Amino acid sequence: MRKKYPIEYSEQEWREKLSEEQYRVLRQKGTEAPHSGKYNLHFQNGEYHCAACNAKLFESDQKFESGCGWPSFDDAIEGSIEYVQDRSFGMLRTEILCANCGSHLGHIFDDGPTETGQRYCVNSASIEFEPKSK
Numbered sequence: 001m002r003k004k005y006p007i008e009y010s011e012q013e014w015r016e017k018l019s020e021e022q023y024r025v026l027r028q029k030g031t032e033a034p035h036s037g038k039y040n041l042h043f044q045n046g047e048y049h050c051a052a053c054n055a056k057l058f059e060s061d062q063k064f065e066s067g068c069g070w071p072s073f074d075d076a077i078e079g080s081i082e083y084v085q086d087r088s089f090g091m092l093r094t095e096i097l098c099a100n101c102g103s104h105l106g107h108i109f110d111d112g113p114t115e116t117g118q119r120y121c122v123n124s125a126s127i128e129f130e131p132k133s134k
Helices: 011-017 020-027
Strands: 046-050 056-059 081-086 093-098 104-109 119-122 127-131
Touching: 011 020, 020 104, 081 104
Parallel strands: none
Antiparallel strands: 046 056, 046 127, 081 093, 093 104, 104 119
């Protein structure tokens, strides 16, 4: 039985709402090529939202340069992320989903350099940035 989310659309509606790349990543659990995403080396002050439903996921002060090729965060906004065991490709990982719409964001690893010890490895296609006004 599939989990219900506060925001739900049919797959056709998701296709119409998202770009082809966003649909592939967010709805089909794809991954963008390393070092290719627009937010990989992006460090402005603001918030990162789910590209599918606009839910607030990360603050800019949670972002760090990991060198892995994808945007990396050491924590998420409380309650914004759903954690799911992922056994694809013969690996055991923890997938991160938007808790508001169930869209795939990336994975979380326990190799972060900050005090949280975590690295949320996120696809740029799955997030949108909103600058904070001064």
